[in-house]
Amino acid sequence: MATYIVRRLFQGIIVLLAVSMICFFLFRFTGDPVLMLAGKYATQEEREQVRQAYGLDRPMHEQYLRFISGALRGDFGRSYVSQIDALDMILERFPATFELALVAISISFTLGVGLGVIVSIRPNGAVSRAIMAGSLFGISIPTFLIGILLVMGFSVYLNLLPPFGRGDTVQVGFWRTGLLTVSGWQHIILPALTLSGYQLAVLLRLTRAGMRETLSEEYIKTAWAKGLSPAKVILKHALRNVMIPVVTITGLSFGELIAFSIVTETIFQWPGMGNLLLTSIFETDQPIIVTYIMLAAFIILSINILVDLLYAVLNPRIRYE
């Protein structure tokens, strides 16, 4: 087990290095950072000064080494636009994105697994058919459209919930949270529903498929024959085995969650990392984009390793060599 973890960590580091290299060279070959830093109207002399000040006149490999050693110390440079430290700028936005993702995952996990179990118990009932038809729509509506339709329904026409922003926030230590105020909860409902939509439908279908297979197994028949209560058979015996792929998929689709958080944050003007990324793309603010990519890669790889370990906990038969 320990060797397995070390190997996974080692692989993770290699992937991060590869990502950093691709990032670095892509940016060097698309667009001129000197032009960004000095401005369009700078004279030739000013440009030369900038080139030297930022080390952009050095050979490629030397620049890359500088970039990497800076990155290891958490120094990704400053935003071209605001001149603020890139990592600080993104980390300041992190709590907003994290809380949004957390609420969204909670919704999609509870509803997805819950509805999946209900559907698998009575597959041909009217309720089940309605839920399945709904899930087909769930995977067929792109996230951005869910968001806009929710805004149209709940903000424009019913006037029930606020259509943008994060509401009132409270500073707790270094963390700025919106989950401790009524207005914060009102503001998070629509974006969280939007973000959970796709994953909810996927988890529902996965749970249903897994439950249908498991419920026809011999040991489940034995459990019924023993006279166990339905709750015990379904929740303890069947659902437990279904949870393995469900947890795996939730973890592995973390990249998707980050991607859709960009879309959701844009629609609801949620002050998170995704929103910052998109603004930075339009302003070609390279340090911010690079930092975002590296941070996303780091989070995704960490989650993947965690899922692998969780996998072993859920299924004791799995042994990593």
Place this chain on the structure above:
Amino acid sequence: MNREGGSVLKILKSRRMQSFLHDPSALAGSAILVVFLLAAIFAGALAPMDPYDLTKVDLANFLLAPAWMEGGDAAFPLGTDDQGRGILSTIIYGLRTSLIVGLTVVTISSLVGIILGMLGAYYGGLLDAFIMRAADTVFAFSTTLLAVLLLGVFETRGLFTVIFAICIADWVRYARTIRGSVLEIKENAYVVAARASGASDRRILFRHILPNALPPIFVVMAVDMAVVIMLEATLSFLGVGVPLTEPSLGMMIAIGKNYIYAGMWWMVVFPGATLIGIVVGINLFADWLREELNPKL
């Protein structure tokens, strides 16, 4: 009866065709797809106007309501957008973009994915390790995130860039699927027999292994088509997809979003419904194909 009529009858009577004809949701899905496909192909003849021909668009017609509502104009059945382009025409042209991107990406990434996955699984070793590590990394990032990031880095915007960015992220689905099948198939007795009889690697791969590894790929292709069409719409919605001068359902919705507070719902609802319709159509067909080709998947 002539020979051709006979063979058509034979296809109609085949088991697979019968199962298709008796599945109402598969039929409904295919019907939607055929209608949309025809509309996209004959866009020039069908659309009331060419919304991307600047000489035909009149700014004076901006923000008209659908024809049956107050302030509507019979020339624009579903109303107009803020540039005076007819919504119905824009939808038909946008549909064409969706289908072009969907079909091109599915074709290119399935070819690349099938070849890389098959070679990796067949030869194993370093080649396989390298391809699969790359695939794992791309998969972890997710197609959507990777496409957004790539398009954020690229300087140029256009249909080609969008297709390119999605392909880089998308081949992985096919490589992973085919790899699993090939690993299983290459241990079969008939493959071993073919090798013992002196068949070349190429013959074994393309004549013996590939045909048996393809059915799951067809299911992936169908599902992927839906995913890619949604992705193109998402990218264009975010503003990193096709440029403003090209038609796209996602872009129409992005424009319409600015007017929902003014009660002008038609700029979002009609393109949105079209997008949902085409994706539901594909998914209904994909569901049938999955049951048909691989009940276990």
